[in-house]
Amino acid sequence: MVRLQERYPIFYELAMYVQNFPIPRNVYKVLPPLKGDVLQVGCGTGLLNKYLRKQKDVRFFNMDPNLNALKLGKKWGRFDSYIHAFIDKPTSLPDHSCDMILFARSFHHIRHHKKAFVESSRLLRDGGSIIIADPVVLKPLSGSTMESGYMANSSIDGVIWRFTKESLIAHIERCIPPELKIESVTETRQVHVTNYNLFVPQTDIVVVMRKREAVYNDN
Numbered sequence: 225m226v227r228l229q230e231r232y233p234i235f236y237e238l239a240m241y242v243q244n245f246p247i248p249r250n251v252y253k254v255l256p257p258l259k260g261d262v263l264q265v266g267c268g269t270g271l272l273n274k275y276l277r278k279q280k281d282v283r284f285f286n287m288d289p290n291l292n293a294l295k296l297g298k299k300w301g302r303f304d305s306y307i308h309a310f311i312d313k314p315t316s317l318p319d320h321s322c323d324m325i326l327f328a329r330s331f332h333h334i335r336h337h338k339k340a341f342v343e344s345s346r347l348l349r350d351g352g353s354i355i356i357a358d359p360v361v362l363k364p365l366s367g368s369t370m371e372s373g374y375m376a377n378s379s380i381d382g383v384i385w386r387f388t389k390e391s392l393i394a395h396i397e398r399c400i401p402p403e404l405k406i407e408s409v410t411e412t413r414q415v416h417v418t419n420y421n422l423f424v425p426q427t428d429i430v431v432v433m434r435k436r437e438a439v440y441n442d443n
Contacts, residue, residue, distance in 0.1 A: 230290055234269075234296065249275055250414055256355060256432060258276065259323070260283065260323030262326055263287060263325045263344075264285065264286050265325060265330055266287070269293050269297040272326075273297070285322065287315070294308055312334055312336040320350070321349075322349065323353075324353050328355075329358055332386070332387070341400045341404060345403055345404055345435060350435060352434075354404065359429075361386060361388055361426050362388070362425045362427055363425070389411065389429055396431060396433075404434070404435055405433060405436065406433050410430045412430070414428050
């Protein structure tokens with residue numbers, strides 16, 4: 225199932241409405257305002273680009289490791305260009321090229337979060353922000369520990385991270401470099417009409433981090 229959707233991302237987009245996602249526009253409504261040069265990590269086929277197509281003060285850099293999804297998004301006219309890359313590896317983007325970096329329901333797919341934050345910090349301008357919008361489970365599964373999160377298998381997503389709200393925040397705090405600081409955490413329980421959410425009740429967390437502005441010494 226996972227390999228099929230990686231090869232044919234249109235199936236993944238269709239599956240979101242019947243298997244384990246809230247309606248995408250409801251997810252995007254809870255995001256903080258986006259503006260400037262925004263790196264969208266895990267853009268997929270460009271659903272957020274479609275949602276914000278009338279907003280002229282956002283310039284997206286569209287990044288995803290799935291080349292098939294990127295090609296389909298461009299074919300459908302959701303974006304003109306894309307970056308085929310992993311955020312937890314060095315990318316081709318120049319230093320300080322982004323005002324914001326957004327992980328919209330993609331953070332749980334990234335294997336190496338410390339490396340992802342190091343690369344994100346390199347790309348982020350001073351005073352810029354990182355936004356993570358991700359689902360977390362409402363309570364630990366029976367017999368499991370959630371203090372640090374853990375890797376799980378999903379029939380639609382493959383291997384993913386799973387967190388509670390508390391373990392997600394603790395995990396982020398352990399992974400971020402000192403120039404990044406958590407600024408706010410909000411929670412919104414999305415409406416799911418899905419078997420996944422019935423078996424694993426969850427809520428959506430939005431974490432905003434800020435990169436401190438460098439202090440320059442003229443002496």
